[in-house]
Amino acid sequence: MAEHKHGTMDTTTQEKTFDGFVRWSVRVAVFSIGVLIFLAIFNS
Template sequence: MAEHKQGSMDITAQERTFDGFISMVTKGVVVILCLVVLMAIFNA
């Protein structure tokens, strides 16, 4: 079996995917909060 060295794997693709996921979740939460506030203001 090949010897594995801790921290030697290239993880740039995983980091980009994770950053995109966190960005999408953050934007989604902001949109949902805005909708909740608007619903509270206009009593929908």
């Protein structure tokens, strides 16, 4: 088995994926809040 040294793993791909997930989540949340506000204002 290969020796594992703690703290040497390259996590750039995981960090990019997480950043993309957070960005997507924020955009969906803002869009959803915008739709709710629109419905609250223009719903007879």
